[in-house]
Amino acid sequence: MFKINIITLMLAVTSFFSCSNTASTNGFSVSGEINNAEGKTIYLEMIANQLTPIDSAIIEDGKYKLSGETESAELYILHVGKEIQQFAYIVLDNETHMTLNADANEFSKTYTVENSKESSLLKNVTNQNSQFMNKLSEIDIFYKEHASATNQDSIQQVCMNKAQVIIEEEKTYLKQFIDNNIGTIASLYAITQRVGQNMIISPEEDFDYWVKVSDGLEKAYPNSTQTKSISGEITKMKAQKQAAATTEVGSMAPDFEVPSPDGKMIKLSDLRGQYVLLDFWASWCRPCRGENPNVLANYKKFSTKGFTVFQVSLDKTKEAWVQAIEQDGLGNWYHASDLKYWDCAPAKMYNVRGIPASFLIDPDGKIIATNLRGEALEAKLSELLN
Numbered sequence: 001m002f003k004i005n006i007i008t009l010m011l012a013v014t015s016f017f018s019c020s021n022t023a024s025t026n027g028f029s030v031s032g033e034i035n036n037a038e039g040k041t042i043y044l045e046m047i048a049n050q051l052t053p054i055d056s057a058i059i060e061d062g063k064y065k066l067s068g069e070t071e072s073a074e075l076y077i078l079h080v081g082k083e084i085q086q087f088a089y090i091v092l093d094n095e096t097h098m099t100l101n102a103d104a105n106e107f108s109k110t111y112t113v114e115n116s117k118e119s120s121l122l123k124n125v126t127n128q129n130s131q132f133m134n135k136l137s138e139i140d141i142f143y144k145e146h147a148s149a150t151n152q153d154s155i156q157q158v159c160m161n162k163a164q165v166i167i168e169e170e171k172t173y174l175k176q177f178i179d180n181n182i183g184t185i186a187s188l189y190a191i192t193q194r195v196g197q198n199m200i201i202s203p204e205e206d207f208d209y210w211v212k213v214s215d216g217l218e219k220a221y222p223n224s225t226q227t228k229s230i231s232g233e234i235t236k237m238k239a240q241k242q243a244a245a246t247t248e249v250g251s252m253a254p255d256f257e258v259p260s261p262d263g264k265m266i267k268l269s270d271l272r273g274q275y276v277l278l279d280f281w282a283s284w285c286r287p288c289r290g291e292n293p294n295v296l297a298n299y300k301k302f303s304t305k306g307f308t309v310f311q312v313s314l315d316k317t318k319e320a321w322v323q324a325i326e327q328d329g330l331g332n333w334y335h336a337s338d339l340k341y342w343d344c345a346p347a348k349m350y351n352v353r354g355i356p357a358s359f360l361i362d363p364d365g366k367i368i369a370t371n372l373r374g375e376a377l378e379a380k381l382s383e384l385l386n
Helices: 104-110 117-145 152-180 185-191 207-220 225-246 286-305 318-327 345-349 375-385
Strands: 028-035 041-047 051-058 063-068 074-080 088-092 097-103 112-114 257-259 265-267 275-281 307-313 334-336 357-361 367-370
Touching (some): 028 088, 028 104, 051 063, 074 104, 074 225, 088 117, 088 185, 097 104, 104 117, 117 152, 117 185, 152 207, 275 375, 286 307, 286 375
Antiparallel strands (some): 041 074, 275 357
């Protein structure tokens, strides 16, 4: 799955705040009434790479007023007290003078907004997301209550099926919301919703929706931090998709040249004429080290029949890399590394997102299998070479 770095819910909280109770004549303002918060401080922060303090105010007679200026429409968070326990997402630009009222005891549930279409849209999608998570929680509670049941397997399957239906319903809602609200920051919030580590609208399966959201924001708010964020992610996604397409089974293996431990440059294409296991690994990768004995056993069995191994390490230091080669007894085949960790050029070329990762290449330089481990590697080599 593509790694998504767009800032959504979980952000580090900056501990320094600017305070002001006066509105800017050229900029935005947020004001209203907060119940059960007399004498407390309300904070406004912009969501970027981290939370950036914008303004704060003491709530007096239940009322507050915040203000600021911005170069473009941006996503902000509003909360009472320094600890972010309950909050509201809002969108502000220099034309916005919105009213937000709430009860401090249930801020996230009770806040209402006026005079801000974008913030109202965000409220709609956050309400929907809350209902969605509640439905999943109910299924989780039901499953835990029946954890000791004799028919636990069937209960688990029923719960999984129900959860999948709810997730599909949420996906449909989010897609419709995006279709109806192209060019809004709320659409970005919608497309970044997830269950656990999984995006509800998957970049792999629904890449066109990600592009749709990005293109809409480019037209509406070209200078927004949020626009730049998703545009950068789309650029990375396109590069990853392109790289994945060039390393699919049936594709010619992209060529590269990397230095060996003694500094000699090794080119992948120099190994043409043999079956080559191109194996990405590292000394610090336990699964890689665990797979090394299997690779070694297959090398010993098939090296006389036209099979070799080309291991590319994602190590940071030569010392750790060479020590691992010696410890695992891997000295008889080809080793290379640019010692750039996850910035390893061949790894990027082959769209390696995790290790171990391997590509079996035929004598003509074509990729014929990927990620063969354990018995699967021996079975494939036996098929080819016995």
